[in-house]
Amino acid sequence: DAKTTQPPSMDCAEGRAANLPCNHSTISGNEYVYWYRQIHSQGPQYIIHGLKNNETNEMASLIITEDRKSSTLILPHATLRDTAVYYCIVRVTNAGNMLTFGGGTRLMVKP
Amino acid sequence: DTGVSQDPRHKITKRGQNVTFRCDPISEHNRLYWYRQTLGQGPEFLTYFQNEAQLEKSRLLSDRFSAERPKGSFSTLEIQRTEQGDSAMYLCASSRVQGQGLNEQYFGPGTRLTVT
Numbered sequence: 353d354a355k356t357t358q359p360p361s362m363d364c365a366e367g368r369a370a371n372l373p374c375n376h377s378t379i380s381g382n383e384y385v386y387w388y389r390q391i392h393s394q395g396p397q398y399i400i401h402g403l404k405n406n407e408t409n410e411m412a413s414l415i416i417t418e419d420r421k422s423s424t425l426i427l428p429h430a431t432l433r434d435t436a437v438y439y440c441i442v443r444v445t446n447a448g449n450m451l452t453f454g455g456g457t458r459l460m461v462k463p
Numbered sequence: 464d465t466g467v468s469q470d471p472r473h474k475i476t477k478r479g480q481n482v483t484f485r486c487d488p489i490s491e492h493n494r495l496y497w498y499r500q501t502l503g504q505g506p507e508f509l510t511y512f513q514n515e516a517q518l519e520k521s522r523l524l525s526d527r528f529s530a531e532r533p534k535g536s537f538s539t540l541e542i543q544r545t546e547q548g549d550s551a552m553y554l555c556a557s558s559r560v561q562g563q564g565l566n567e568q569y570f571g572p573g574t575r576l577t578v579t
Contacts, residue, residue, distance in 0.1 A: 386567070395465070395554050395570030396506065439505060449519060450496060451568060453505030 356440045361458040364434075370427040372457050374440030377421040382444055385416060387425045388451070389436040396439065396453075399425065430461045465489070467571035469555050475577045476545055483541045484574045488557030495538050496568060497530055498554040499523065506554055512538060513560070545578045552576075 357375040364370040376385065386401040400407055400414045402423070407414045413426040427434055439456040466489040476482050488495045494513050498506035509528070510520045514535035524530075527545075532538040542549055552575050556568040 393572075395467070395556070395573050396568075397465070397570065398567040401567070437505075450498075450508035450511060450521075451506070452508070456505055 356442055356454050358438075358440050358454065358457045360455060361460070363460050363462055364427075364430045366432060366461055366463050367429055370430040370434065370459055370461070372425040372427075372438050372440075372459065373422065374425070375422045376440070376442045379420050379442050383442045384444070385414065385420075385423050386441045386443060386451070387412070387414065388439045388441065388453075389434075390439070390456070391433075391436040396451075399438075430459075432461050432463065435459060435461045465569040465571065467555060467557055467569050469553075469571040469574050471574055472572060473575045473577075475579065478547060478578055479544055481541065481543045482545060482576065483539055484553055484555075484576075485537060485539050486555030486557075486571060487537045488555070489559075489569060490536075492557035492559045492569075493535070494558045494560050494566070494568075495532055496556040496558075497538070497540050498556065500552040500554060500573070501550075509540075542576075545576075547578045550576055550578045 384403050387399040388396040390396045402414045416423045437456040437458050439453050468487045470485045496511040497509040500506040508521050509524050510530050512532040527543045530540045552573040554573045556570045558566045558568045560566045
């Protein structure tokens with residue numbers, strides 16, 4: 353799986369959009385971008401994934417650049433409960449095998 | 464609550480003792496994974512099962528570690544002769560792998576092991 357690079361930490365004001373970047377310049381054509389988050393003392397939680405088109409679900413939006421070398425996870429109206437570590441993972445879907453987590457971005461949502 | 468449960472949630476043991484953790488996955492999920500997470504790091508893959516077959520093991524899984532999933536449902540992870548370096552959060556996840564479908568993993572709350 354391709355390697356990802358994320359900033360170690362970010363702050364966001366409550367109610368504002370949180371934009372979390374991820375660099376995956378070595379991504380290959382059959383690799384998807386997945387995002388998970390881990391709230392303190394809990395297991396990781398799946399958020400969203402995409403291949404090349406932008407994706408949106410009830411939790412977040414995923415914007416993938418045209419060259420697929422980077423992506424941004426957007427939480428449109430961050431709340432205090434969104435404070436967590438966010439992991440960007442690149443993997444071949446349908447493989448069903450392990451997830452390779454990097455260091456992630458620690459997002460702190462402040463009142 | 465994702466539907467994946469782990470027991471116990473916390474375990475304190477003395478160095479050299481054996482410990483066993485249990486994971487109950489979401490009932491229709493055929494894949495079950497074990498990860499380990501130390502403080503400040505992301506989870507690291509240990510091993511996974513498809514039904515009752517253990518298909519892959521990480522180099523992190525030393526010979527003191529053994530995992531089973533005897534009937535393709537719950538799984539156990541045993542650590543023999545624990546060492547202080549085994550102190551970590553042990554996470555279990557499950558997924559349903561079927562054809563070309565999405566197979567995101569659902570994680571349990573983890574078992575925090577402290578070896579004194």
